[in-house]
Amino acid sequence: MEMRVPMKVPEGAIDEQSSVALLIDDSPTMHKLLSLRLRSEGLEVLSALSGADGVREAQEKQPSVVLLDIDMPGMDGFEVLRLLKDDESTLHIPVIMLSGLFKAQDKVTAFDLGAVDFITKPFDVTELRVRVRSVLRINYLMRMLSQQANIDGLTGLYNRAHFNQRWAEAVAGVERHKRPLSLAMMDLDHFKSVNDTYGHPAGDSVIQGMAKIVRRECRETDIACRYGGEEFVLVMPETGPEDAAAVCERIRQAFGEVVWPKHPERSITCSMGIVGTDGAAVVEASDWLELADRNLYRAKKEGRNRVVTSSLEGGVKLAQAS
Ligand SMILES: [Mg+2]
Numbered sequence: 001m002e003m004r005v006p007m008k009v010p011e012g013a014i015d016e017q018s019s020v021a022l023l024i025d026d027s028p029t030m031h032k033l034l035s036l037r038l039r040s041e042g043l044e045v046l047s048a049l050s051g052a053d054g055v056r057e058a059q060e061k062q063p064s065v066v067l068l069d070i071d072m073p074g075m076d077g078f079e080v081l082r083l084l085k086d087d088e089s090t091l092h093i094p095v096i097m098l099s100g101l102f103k104a105q106d107k108v109t110a111f112d113l114g115a116v117d118f119i120t121k122p123f124d125v126t127e128l129r130v131r132v133r134s135v136l137r138i139n140y141l142m143r144m145l146s147q148q149a150n151i152d153g154l155t156g157l158y159n160r161a162h163f164n165q166r167w168a169e170a171v172a173g174v175e176r177h178k179r180p181l182s183l184a185m186m187d188l189d190h191f192k193s194v195n196d197t198y199g200h201p202a203g204d205s206v207i208q209g210m211a212k213i214v215r216r217e218c219r220e221t222d223i224a225c226r227y228g229g230e231e232f233v234l235v236m237p238e239t240g241p242e243d244a245a246a247v248c249e250r251i252r253q254a255f256g257e258v259v260w261p262k263h264p265e266r267s268i269t270c271s272m273g274i275v276g277t278d279g280a281a282v283v284e285a286s287d288w289l290e291l292a293d294r295n296l297y298r299a300k301k302e303g304r305n306r307v308v309t310s311s312l313e314g315g316v317k318l319a320q321a322s
Contacts, residue, residue, distance in 0.1 A: 019136050020061065022046045024054030024080060025069035025098065034067065037125045038132065051075030055083050058090045065135055068115075070099040070106060078109060085114040092143075094135045098123075152226040154204060155211035163225035163233055170223075170235055171285040174277065181237055182244030182276030185292040186214075186251070188230040189269045189304040202262040206230075209258055210270065217251045233292075241276030245309040248272045252307055269305035271296060277312040288312075 021043045023034055028049070035045040046061055048054035051072055058066055066084065070077035077097060084090040096117040097110040107118050116138075117131055150162035158166070167183070174181040188194075188210060195203040207230060214224045214232060223235040236244045256269045273295025275288055283291075295308040302308070 019064040020044045020046060021065050021067060021132060022048065022054065022057055022061065022063035023067045024048045024051060024057075024072075024077070025067070026050065026072040027069070030069070030098075033125070034128075037129065041129050041133070043132070051077070051080040054080055055087075055090075058084055058093060059087065062089070063093060064139065065132060066093055066095045067132070068095050068097055070097055070110070071101070078113060081110065081113045081115060092139075094139050096131065096135060155208055155226050157211050157215065157232070158223060158225040160225065160227055163223070163227065163235070166223050167233075167235060167288075168285050170237055171283075171288065173237070174279070175282050178279040179238060180240040180276065180278050181235075182239045182241050182274055183288050183292050184234040184236070184244060184248050184272050184274045185227070185289070185296045186210075186232040186234065186248070186270055186272045187296055187300070189271055189300075191230040191268075194263075194266075194268060197266075198263050202260070203230075205262060206260065206268055209260070210255055213251055213254045213258075217254060218247060222247075236276070239276065240278040241274060241309050241311040244274050244276045245307055248274055248307045248309075252305070256305060271299035271304045272307045273297070273299055274307060274309040275312060276309070280313055283312055 019042070021038055023031055023045060025031060026049055031047045031049070035047065038045050046057055046063060048057045052075055054066070054068070057063075068077045068080055077099075081095055081097070084093065084095060094116045095114065096119060097115045098119050098121060099106055100121045102120045110118050116135055119128060119131065150158055152159040170181055173179065188206065191203065191206070194206055207226075210230075210232065211224070211226065214234060218224055218234055218236070221237050222239075223237075225233045225235070227233045234248070236247065239247070252270055252272060256267060258267065260266065260268070273292045275291040275295060277283075291310065291312075295310055299306045299308040
């Protein structure tokens, strides 16, 4: 089995190629001019002829950049900008202001409200294209950086900081909506001896191999994280403990069957502790972790290479040994 981990981008993947610009301007001529020129740059251009339509389009279509006219009847560009920056869903979209009149105060107001650039009409279309490109590039890099802050460098899974954040949200959601949720803690067995015997690069390959299997076997909605060292956690929303155990059992089996290129003579196993609810339980986020950890400890103690599961309802134990 080849153990290269492709450089992931888990969810909300960023694709620089598919940039969409939204032009909000009351002048049809501007739309004709700009959509033609920006399309030849490989940008898809969406059009809104009024401020109100523009705000709605921005919320629904989530463009990569907004080009926003200041002088429009009804809702003007400043008002649109204010609304975009007040809304959680559009706050991150960079806005370039377009103005027919050059007033220094307008420029100050636009930047104060959160615009990233300001262009006075009539403008040179080449210059506009260059500025749009530069805004898109900076925004792309900023999003890459903020996403990488959540990613574990070795495996491409989410890191512990991201887990902590998502886990608190998941538990809060369960309490509100009485939905199923399960959490698995996973730990590679005798991992220290892999490092000691075959060296750290071999150990790293094993950790990457585990990450690859976890990613392959879990579902789209699951949140897979490297918790630290050779420890992983898997958050499984909308999943009760029995289904969670089935997912983890697949991971456990697949991992145990891997023939490692650097040490084909030695297979490696993992142990897992799961705790879950079918919807009724109200338990502190940190207590879940402790319960999952306790099951993991039990799996280790009972001989490793196994999954120990319990349900928060009545604490029924569904131990699965292999
Ligand atoms: Mg206008």
